[in-house]
Amino acid sequence: MRATVLVRPKPGILDPQGQAVESSLRHLGFEVADARVGRLVDVELATDDRDEATAQLERMCEQLLTNPLIESYEIAFGGGA
Amino acid sequence: MIERPRIPVVVFPGSNDDRDAALALERLGADAPLVWHTDDTLPAGTAAVVLPGGFSYGDYLRCGAIARFSPIMREVAAFADGGGLVLGICNGFQILTEAGLLPGALRPNASLSFVCRDVPLVVESSATPFTARCEAGQPLTIPVKHGDGCWFADEELLAALEHNGQVVLRYGAGANPNGSIGDIAGVTNTDRNVFGLMPHPEHAVDPLLGSTDGALLLGSLVDAARLSTAALV
Numbered sequence: 001m002r003a004t005v006l007v008r009p010k011p012g013i014l015d016p017q018g019q020a021v022e023s024s025l026r027h028l029g030f031e032v033a034d035a036r037v038g039r040l041v042d043v044e045l046a047t048d049d050r051d052e053a054t055a056q057l058e059r060m061c062e063q064l065l066t067n068p069l070i071e072s073y074e075i076a077f078g079g080g081a
Numbered sequence: 082m083i084e085r086p087r088i089p090v091v092v093f094p095g096s097n098d099d100r101d102a103a104l105a106l107e108r109l110g111a112d113a114p115l116v117w118h119t120d121d122t123l124p125a126g127t128a129a130v131v132l133p134g135g136f137s138y139g140d141y142l143r144c145g146a147i148a149r150f151s152p153i154m155r156e157v158a159a160f161a162d163g164g165g166l167v168l169g170i171c172n173g174f175q176i177l178t179e180a181g182l183l184p185g186a187l188r189p190n191a192s193l194s195f196v197c198r199d200v201p202l203v204v205e206s207s208a209t210p211f212t213a214r215c216e217a218g219q220p221l222t223i224p225v226k227h228g229d230g231c232w233f234a235d236e237e238l239l240a241a242l243e244h245n246g247q248v249v250l251r252y253g254a255g256a257n258p259n260g261s262i263g264d265i266a267g268v269t270n271t272d273r274n275v276f277g278l279m280p281h282p283e284h285a286v287d288p289l290l291g292s293t294d295g296a297l298l299l300g301s302l303v304d305a306a307r308l309s310t311a312a313l314v
C-alpha cells in the first residue's frame with residue numbers, strides 16, 4: 001500500500017527556507033502571515049495492513065526520515081500521486 | 082614512545098576534504114591512512130578517527146543522515162563508545178550529530194547562503210583532547226565553508242551542554258556565519274572523546290593559507306592519539 005510521510009520543522013525551529021518563501025509570497029502581493037517548508041516522502045509498502053504499515057512508517061521516521069530533535073512527522077494513507 | 086600515531090580519515094562518497102585532513106595530520110606527525118566507507122574494520126592500531134568535510138551521499142535527505150549508516154560507522158560508533166577519539170569536521174560533524182554521537186543538529190544557514198571565509202573563533206575549553214594546545218579564551222582564525230552549519234539544540238539541552246563544559250568552540254562576537262544557537266561552532270560529547278566543529282582546521286595549517294591556528298586543534302589530537310597509543314603498548 002501507498003503512504004505519504006509529511007516532515008515538518010518543529011515549531012520554534014528557525015526555518016530560513018520558510019522565511020524566504022513567505023517573503024517572496026508577500027512580494028507577489030499575497031497576504032501571508034507565515035510559511036514553513038517541510039518535506040514529503042511517498043512510500044510504496046509491501047504490506048496492505050494499515051496498522052503494520054503505520055508501525056513500519058513510524059520506525060522509518062525515527063531511524064531515518066526525520067531528525068526527532070528538529071522535525072515532526074505525520075503519516076497519511078490514500079493520498080499522493 | 083610511538084613516533085606516528087595512527088589516525089585514519091574516513092572517505093565517504095562525496096567527501097572532499099579527506100586528503101587535506103590526511104595531509105595536515107601527516108604534517109603534524111600522524112600516520113593518516115584513508116579508510117573507505119564500506120570497510121567494516123578500522124586499521125590495526127587506530128588511535129583516533131577523523132570524519133572529514135564534504136557532501137557525503139550528496140547531502141540527500143539531511144546532511145549526514147545517510148552516511149551514518151555506512152558500514153564503517155558501526156565501527157566508529159563502537160570505537161567512540163570504548164573511549165576512542167573521534168573528530169568530525171563540517172560534514173563529519175553533521176554525521177556525528179545524526180549518528181547520535183554528538184548532541185544537537187545542524188540546520189541550513191540562517192542566511193540560506195553558502196558561507197566560505199575565515200572566521201574568528203574563541204576557544205571555550207582547553208580541557209579536551211582536541212584543544213589541549215590552546216588556552217581557554219584564546220582567539221583563533223579558521224575558515225568555514227558550509228551551507229548547513231546552523232547548530233541547534235533546545236534550551237534544556239543547550240543549558241546542559243554549557244553546564245558540562247561541552248561547548249568547546251564559539252564564533253567570535255558578531256561573527257557567527259550561520260545563525261547557530263549560542264554562537265556555537267564546536268561541541269563535544271559528555272566524555273569529551275568525540276568532538277565536532279564546522280570550521281576546517283585542516284585548511285589552516287600552513288602560513289601560505291593565511292592561518293596556522295588549525296594546527297593547534299589537529300596537533301592537540303595528534304598529541305592525544307600518541308598518548309593513547311603509548312598507553313596501549
